[in-house]
Amino acid sequence: MSQRPCPPYDAVVLAGGGARRLGGADKPALTVGGRTLLDRALGSCTDAARTVVVGPRRPTARAVDFTSESPSGAEGLGPLAALDAGLRRTTAPLLLVLSADLPFVTRATVRALLAAAGEAGAEGALVHAEGRDQPLLAVYRSDPLRRELALLRTEYGALSGLPLRLLLPELSLRRVPDEGPRPGAAFDCDTWEDVVRARTAIREHGTVLTEWMTAAKAELGVELDTEGPKDATDSAPPGLTTALLDLARDAAHGVARPAAPLTAFLVGYAAANAGGTEEDVREAVRKATALAQRWAAEEDGTERRAEER
Template structure:
């Protein structure tokens, strides 16, 4: 994994949302800001530029000068708290951004070589998304300093003045750059999160964040266990068995292997139970321990 720092821009007036605290809006049980922070959880340093808010993981805070001075002023403020060669720059309203997309951006920039200053996400219409991008920190600092010297201040300057001076690559993605600028966007995001195709993953991620769990869970194995327990024993056995697996894993010290081992043992038990039920007691009567007839 490429080392990087992250700068998340969480300011702005959110005028199209009536001045609501956009990064604090909930989508799928988590705030938009926490969803973005989850996607870049392995950053070395994460600086959030904007008013302080509760967050699910620790971050560093910064404010642009003057407050509300726009994206370039906010980016400059955030960069002061970073040192890594690569900087991930994100807006705080990206409900569908995932860690794998972040890794893909960073990998594309690392593979592009020193002649490329950054890699931007491109939306389905081919539009550049400079606030869903990985940059070389040195290039950002250089161009921001030149713009500040030329205009006297970065406040109010459009982001395109920065990106026009950088050598940039593009990474297409169908959903990761979807942002929530209006209440209609928020409603769309909330509906998509609950779509049957991804609702289970969304719920698990939200539950892990709420409970402070970083463990990667083998959901397929646990679902198989729940199915075996429900079908082979009784329907209420499914949630109770998965609870007992988690409890047993915790007693063994936690971690992925503890969960996997407890799951395997419970699956074996559920299958034995089901096999006995299928035999209808016949195996017990005719098994290897039944007495042999005398000659």
């Protein structure tokens, strides 16, 4: 059965802040499962009409709009100021708001929020997990959100430094329980221990191949919902054969043995969709190999040790 289409919505991803509990690391650029936290958040909202990232410009797997929390480009003014900056760049009646440190948010989470926000009388919906609301994993109706931000600006003189919880009492919000596996969609990476927990969770036996295939498809730009052309690896030259075998080895050793043939298939599929030339195959191999190497490197803690020095 095909899924019902999502109602029109825009997305704002908050990707600023100093990450003091991570020793000043650039948190959205940290990887979980070989993908940056920012790209993992962006992967949950690919059908947004417009996606705005509030924070410093960073490389992303798909095109987005970047903006800052103030005209001067200053960062760290707080989540309300960041949300206001992103909202000013959007026009859709519904707004998805995401923090860029949620490694397990999925399209299913976003669809559940959109459905709840669309209920009669609702001005939005947010994920409720472990007894607390997660306002940075929510869908808001844009007009009530603009109204409340304007009232807070009038009351306090500015939005800078104000906590997001001030926004919630005056909005009629639906709570969407975070009922998935643990850690769930509302799990955020505030500390190195959180990052390690997230990296460990995606490597668990029951999830590792699904996580790897999702990451590989995102890295290669593959959508398997549509029928593609013939596999480009059928007549691969000897040099490409070696490269593919090297890739299969990296995937098998760094992820899991069944990842090797699955990854080789995705590389062929991506290269065929790109045109099927030898260079297309080499580029797909390069991307998949880099992903496998990032995935494997996460296990040795190199990133954390570098930040703590």
